[in-house]
Amino acid sequence: MNKLFKRNRKAYTVVELLVYIGIFSLLLAGVTAMFRYLGHFKASTQRLDVLHSLRLSSFKLSEELALSQEFLSPTGDEPDETVHQIVYFNNSFELIVVYIQKDKPQDETGRLVKLNWTEHLKKPDSKPQLEVLANGAIELNVTRPTRDYLEYEVKIKELRPDGQPEGKVFTLANGARLRSK
Amino acid sequence: MKNRPKSSVRSHSRKRGFSIAVGLAAGIVVLLAVTNLAFYSSHEIGIVKTMLNIKKADFAAFSGINVVNARLHENRWYQPKRIPNQLQKFKSSHVEKLEDYFKDDKTLGTTVFIDEIPHPKAQKGGAENTDGSIWVEVAPQKRQYRALLDHIRVLSLGTSGDEKSLYFGKFIMVPEPYLADDQSVGHHIESPLEGEDLIPIYPEPVWDNKEEEGFTNKERKGVVSVAIAPGQKVKMGQIIMVLKFYMADGAETTRREQVISPYSGTVKKVLVVPGQDTLMGQPVAFIEKDPGDLYSKKTLRKMVQITKIPLSIFENLDLNKREDRFKVYTHVSRMMLESVLNRVPMQSIRDEVTDKFKNLDEKSLTLNQATDLLNSVGKPQWGVDDIEKMFASLKAKSDQNLEPDIDVNSDYDRIYAQAGKSVISKLWSGFTPDGRLASSTLKKFPEMAKYKLGVQPSNIDEEMLDLLRLISQQHGIDYLKQLETEPQRHNELYNIASTTNPATKKGYWEEMGNKDKLNNGSDNVKDYIKNMSELKSGAKKAVVKLDQGTPWESAPFEQMVADGTANRDDYFWWERKQGWYKKIPKENVVIKDYDIPYGYDNESNPDDPFKMEVNQMMQYFRKHYTFGTTLPPAYDYWAENTITDTPQAPGPPDSTGAKYSGISS
Numbered sequence: 107m108n109k110l111f112k113r114n115r116k117a118y119t120v121v122e123l124l125v126y127i128g129i130f131s132l133l134l135a136g137v138t139a140m141f142r143y144l145g146h147f148k149a150s151t152q153r154l155d156v157l158h159s160l161r162l163s164s165f166k167l168s169e170e171l172a173l174s175q176e177f178l179s180p181t182g183d184e185p186d187e188t189v190h191q192i193v194y195f196n197n198s199f200e201l202i203v204v205y206i207q208k209d210k211p212q213d214e215t216g217r218l219v220k221l222n223w224t225e226h227l228k229k230p231d232s233k234p235q236l237e238v239l240a241n242g243a244i245e246l247n248v249t250r251p252t253r254d255y256l257e258y259e260v261k262i263k264e265l266r267p268d269g270q271p272e273g274k275v276f277t278l279a280n281g282a283r284l285r286s287k
Numbered sequence: 288m289k290n291r292p293k294s295s296v297r298s299h300s301r302k303r304g305f306s307i308a309v310g311l312a313a314g315i316v317v318l319l320a321v322t323n324l325a326f327y328s329s330h331e332i333g334i335v336k337t338m339l340n341i342k343k344a345d346f347a348a349f350s351g352i353n354v355v356n357a358r359l360h361e362n363r364w365y366q367p368k369r370i371p372n373q374l375q376k377f378k379s380s381h382v383e384k385l386e387d388y389f390k391d392d393k394t395l396g397t398t399v400f401i402d403e404i405p406h407p408k409a410q411k412g413g414a415e416n417t418d419g420s421i422w423v424e425v426a427p428q429k430r431q432y433r434a435l436l437d438h439i440r441v442l443s444l445g446t447s448g449d450e451k452s453l454y455f456g457k458f459i460m461v462p463e464p465y466l467a468d469d470q471s472v473g474h475h476i477e478s479p480l481e482g483e484d485l486i487p488i489y490p491e492p493v494w495d496n497k498e499e500e501g502f503t504n505k506e507r508k509g510v511v512s513v514a515i516a517p518g519q520k521v522k523m524g525q526i527i528m529v530l531k532f533y534m535a536d537g538a539e540t541t542r543r544e545q546v547i548s549p550y551s552g553t554v555k556k557v558l559v560v561p562g563q564d565t566l567m568g569q570p571v572a573f574i575e576k577d578p579g580d581l582y583s584k585k586t587l588r589k590m591v592q593i594t595k596i597p598l599s600i601f602e603n604l605d606l607n608k609r610e611d612r613f614k615v616y617t618h619v620s621r622m623m624l625e626s627v628l629n630r631v632p633m634q635s636i637r638d639e640v641t642d643k644f645k646n647l648d649e650k651s652l653t654l655n656q657a658t659d660l661l662n663s664v665g666k667p668q669w670g671v672d673d674i675e676k677m678f679a680s681l682k683a684k685s686d687q688n689l690e691p692d693i694d695v696n697s698d699y700d701r702i703y704a705q706a707g708k709s710v711i712s713k714l715w716s717g718f719t720p721d722g723r724l725a726s727s728t729l730k731k732f733p734e735m736a737k738y739k740l741g742v743q744p745s746n747i748d749e750e751m752l753d754l755l756r757l758i759s760q761q762h763g764i765d766y767l768k769q770l771e772t773e774p775q776r777h778n779e780l781y782n783i784a785s786t787t788n789p790a791t792k793k794g795y796w797e798e799m800g801n802k803d804k805l806n807n808g809s810d811n812v813k814d815y816i817k818n819m820s821e822l823k824s825g826a827k828k829a830v831v832k833l834d835q836g837t838p839w840e841s842a843p844f845e846q847m848v849a850d851g852t853a854n855r856d857d858y859f860w861w862e863r864k865q866g867w868y869k870k871i872p873k874e875n876v877v878i879k880d881y882d883i884p885y886g887y888d889n890e891s892n893p894d895d896p897f898k899m900e901v902n903q904m905m906q907y908f909r910k911h912y913t914f915g916t917t918l919p920p921a922y923d924y925w926a927e928n929t930i931t932d933t934p935q936a937p938g939p940p941d942s943t944g945a946k947y948s949g950i951s952s
Contacts, residue, residue, distance in 0.1 A: 133313055136313070137313065137316055158331075158334055161338065162338070165338060165341075165342075169345070169595070173593070173594065173595055175626070176637075178637065178640055178641045178644070179640075179641060179644040179645060181641060181645055189644070189645075189647070190647075190648075190649065190650045190651070191644055191647065191652075193640060193641070193644050195633060195637075197594060197622065197626065198622055198625045198626045198629060199625075199626045199627075199629035199630045199633050200629055200633070201633055201636075201640065203644075203657065203661070205651070205652055205657060206650065206651040206652070207651065207652060207653065207654055207657065208651045208652075208653060209653065210653070211651070211653065216651050221657060223661050224629055224633060226658075227632075227666070227667065228669075228674045228675060229675070234654070234657075234658055236654070245650060246650070285349070285593060
């Protein structure tokens with residue numbers, strides 16, 4: 107009986123090896139899957155970050171629009187008309203333009219920016235100051251269903267670390283009603 | 288058993304160690320993954336919750352403004368109800384947590400902070416009416432001086448969880464209500480005798496003609512004739528009765544006083560009859576003013592300048608302390624100043640900017656495209672080279688509690704005044720009153736307005752006109768021409784149609800705007816409001832003092848001339864009176880101009896016509912953009928002024944001598 111259990115353990119049997127390889131492969135597969143999931147998770151988190159910054163910018167924009175003095179564009183003459191810029195006088199009667207700015211017209215994406223033109227007019231020698239609301243912006247669609255209510259929709263595309271567009275397209279819609287009237 | 292090789296024991300233990308290591312590593316990886324997942328999930332949930340709380344706090348704060356606005360339209364609920372002739376204390380500030388509005392969400396709350404700001408010219412006592420205070424009658428023969436409330440400042444703090452949001456609002460009221468009161472409705476301004484629906488009419492004070500007749504009885508006058516009866520309609524300036532004077536010894540004189548009605552309306556009571564005496568200080572009649580008259584009991588009230596205050600401004604302040612609240616007000620006053628100063632230049636490019644973007648199909652723009660587009664619109668003019676310097680200077684002035692539009696020598700003040708005028712004209716052109724007006728009524732409301740002069744056509748009494756003709760010949764001055772008023776020359780000025788667009792300059796706006804320019808334009812807003820709301824020389828009052836002695840009938844006069852006791856050249860014959868009267872010097876004839884205010888009259892809603900003085904409406908528009916003091920008051924309460932006085936009869940005091948007076952309008 108002892109002889110049966112007497113083994114020289116300097117080597118493994120094929121079966122043991124196969125078992126080890128199998129277990130290791132399972133573990134490796136699991137870990138790999140986990141890392142891949144983490145990678146997806148990271149990508150999702152990045153998307154959420156992008157969406158979050160867009161939501162925050164949209165939140166601030168709608169707040170400013172609600173307290174503005176007057177909407178200039180869209181004019182509201184036709185409730186169904188869609189334009190691609192928001193032009194308004196903010197609470198301090200400064201002229202603000204929100205639009206998608208691209209470095210080159212042929213670029214796939216640009217930045218959703220807010221330009222305070224009145225500030226620039228007061229300091230004509232300096233460059234116009236832009237506030238970037240969102241990167242990777244594709245489209246801005248704005249409608250004005252009533253004289254005191256404005257709706258806008260922003261589409262953005264997720265960007266790679268090198269700044270090139272890649273991945274999913276996000277759309278965020280919001281509205282603002284003039285409170286000062 | 289003794290010969291069991293050692294290696295089997297070692298390899299057995301190595302296997303066990305390897306498994307643990309692998310298991311440990313896998314466990315750590317799983318733990319990291321789960322932890323990250325949990326972290327990012329909670330982070331994401333946290334972000335969403337924070338944003339939700341910010342939004343909720345925002346709505347809670349804004350709701351607070353709406354609640355206070357609705358309540359103030361009823362009354363100032365935090366003040367005690369005013370009890371006349373009692374000394375009471377009225378709050379200058381009030382803090383209240385709004386309960387019962389968010390019953391289902393205990394994390395949500397709203398606290399409102401209210402500060403009452405008295406009129407900047409309010410006085411606790413004084414001998415004259417000022418812009419900021421007014422005499423009112425509190426008891427027969429007694430008047431009281433009451434200060435007015437300019438506006439109410441409201442801060443509404445909304446909290447949701449750890450987030451908070453603060454909104455500011457300014458509640459304006461025109462006419463202004465009394466400061467020491469619980470009402471937000473404006474005071475009545477048509478009479479120095481406040482609170483009366485019936486206007487008493489008093490005789491004028493007695494004067495002496497000592498040289499000719501000796502001392503006059505100052506306690507009573509006799510009633511010669513009464514031209515009115517209860518229920519009768521009278522016009523402003525109409526003679527309603529004639530009184531006679533007595534000497535101190537009770538003898539009658541030939542001097543007469545014509546009592547005139549100060550307003551158009553209906554006679555309600557006549558307290559004297561011909562042949563009776565009336566005591567000085569007692570009214571002789573009561574009239575009720577016409578409802579269609581210039582002044583109105585409406586009050587314009589609104590919450591304006593609603594602004595969100597950035598967290599950085601108030602997060603380290605204790606809003607329960609008034610001095611901290613006034614730090615927030617300093618921030619708001621600067622914002623309002625900037626808003627007003629930017630308004631005119633930005634409005635000048637408004638239409639062009641709108642047109643440029645209206646026709647733009649581009650979905651995106653480069654920076655150069657955007658700036659070229661905006662540059663093509665043209666440069667708006669602020670009127671100064673260094674705009675930043677102007678802003679800084681006016682902000683500093685505002686911080687020192689100085690009005691930034693009254694120093695006509697300052698370019699900056701003129702620019703601010705110009706901006707203020709722009710705000711007023713814009714608000715005026717689109718004005719509609721609060722209330723449940725149908726949308727069709729709202730649309731046509733601005734076009735339906737009419738502007739009615741505060742006086743309607745009236746002429747001086749025939750007897751006085753006759754006298755003036757005679758005196759004109761003596762003095763070589765055409766007094767009748769001097770009496771001609773602006774509306775008598777241009778009848779259309781009595782009632783002018785409205786305009787809805789100041790830019791087109793039609794109707795009232797054109798008339799008054801041209802007059803403003805003819806008066807060299809008004810540099811400050813106060814003069815602008817006066818020029819736009821009043822008609823210069825809308826009415827004239829002529830006063831002729833015949834204090835040159837007793838008039839003579841023909842026979843005695845001829846005797847006196849024959850005796851040499853009278854010089855014929857010193858007298859003139861008054862055919863109407865059949866008597867010789869001593870000529871009067873030029874200084875005894877005074878013709879005084881009066882600027883008459885216009886009233887705004889709109890009957891778009893026949894069930895509830897809107898009528899108000901134009902001056903008051905313009906003050907209401909002015910309050911939309913001005914801010915007022917940034918200095919906190921030094922007191923927590925104010926009490927009603929207790930100075931009282933015996934009222935004078937309406938009208939200026941007279942000097943000695945018999946007198947004729949009349950109003951031409």
